[in-house]
Amino acid sequence: MTTQAMCLPSVFLNGKFMPLEDAHISPLDRGFIFGDGVYEVIPFYDGKALRLHEHLKRLQRSLDELEIDNPYSTDQWKAHIGALVEHNGGGNIAIYIQITRGVAKRDFAPIRGLKQTVFMMANPLPTPKRDVYERGISCVSLDDSRWLRCHIKSTALLGAVMLKHASNNEGADEALLFRDGYLTESSASNIAAIKNGVILCPPMDNLILPGITYELMIELARNAGLPLEVRRVSRHEVNTADELWILSSTKEVVPITTLDEKPVGHGAQAGKPGPLFWKMYELFQTYKRGL
Ligand SMILES: Cc1ncc(COP(=O)(O)O)c(C=O)c1O
Structure with missing residues (x-):
């Protein structure tokens, strides 16, 4: 060459x-x-x-x-x-x-x-700037209308494209997807919900892509002794969550601060990245520095 x-x-x-x-x-x-x-x-x-x-x-x-x-x-x-x-x-x-x-x-x-x-x-690699972490992103809840083999990283992405488009049409950054009343993921990212100090993670079955960032986050949380449960997460738990995170290779871990036009979280923390997010952010940055 x-x-x-x-x-x-x-x-x-x-x-x-x-x-x-x-x-x-x-x-x-x-x-x-x-x-x-x-x-x-x-x-x-x-x-x-x-x-x-x-x-x-x-x-x-x-x-x-x-x-x-x-x-x-x-x-x-x-x-x-x-x-x-x-x-x-x-x-x-x-x-x-x-x-x-x-x-x-x-x-x-x-x-x-x-x-x-x-x-x-x-x-x-368009990793988010500091102000995105401080501000967080907005999501809108949508029914997960994709196929039942979301664990395959297939180039056939029309379902995801349509959902992303629908979320943007509703003025949100991303779609938060639910199937039969339970959280799955986003159009191109995984999601975790934090409730009463516990990180709740939808299981890596056929309904979501097993994200490499998601797996890394789970590993970092466990190594740091942060309480974490891998299990189905209901719509009610998402709607009343203290924090919501979105994860992918290009986003890393970003807080979701608005869901369906309402602030995520409670009291003085509402609409702001939560304390567990900042802990995970630090764990992630430390991991990256060690590459
Ligand atoms: C549907 C879906 N879920 C999750 C992810 C996150 O996966 P990763 O962390 O490996 O980028 C992606 C990434 O493209 C995705 O398309």
Whole structure:
């Protein structure tokens, strides 16, 4: 690769690094036609990955669910991802990986043995600024109208897109989703509710994506001795919660301070990030500094 090419924002397509404008795929790619593919987003801080292994393991689980063969070994993934980070100058970036089943004549039934399409790009990691942590974000409650396999990190995201759009149309930043009266997650993040000093976490079943940030938060809370329960969380518990948090690789942990136009929390704390949030924020920043 020439020095000039190394300086350009570079993407990875099917084993080759190139400028984005040179990356082309067939319109018959099943990712384009059916959303028949999976993806990952891996955060890098100062060029260092947060939980690379866990992201690659989740990628494998998503591929297994769709019966798509993983085109690379873990070592090959690490080499390709490392090279992409380097080509894009390191720093704070999010590596996006997408694997689709490949290109075929349009037919619902997948043909066996297709060559997977593998695409990766690097984007700036838009972690929230300090004022977002201090202000928090707003959410609106919506029925979770997505499919029943939300544990697969599939590129078929129309349900999530429509819910995000609906929340923005109602003037909120994000949607808080409920299925049969219980909290699931947000359109692209996990949610935890804090009640009477206990962090309540919806279980990682087929109704939510097992977020890497969510798993990390649970681990940090347990290591710090913070009371935490993984169990179903009712709508009533969410509506009367002392604190609500939203978690993802790009957001890290952010407080939700308004739900359905009402302040979250009680008394002087209402509408403000709570004390447990600031504790978790510190634990998370300390963890990042140790990467
Ligand atoms: C539906 C959904 N839940 C949760 C998450 C958070 O996962 P992670 O912490 O691995 O970014 C995401 C991230 O894209 C998501 O799309």
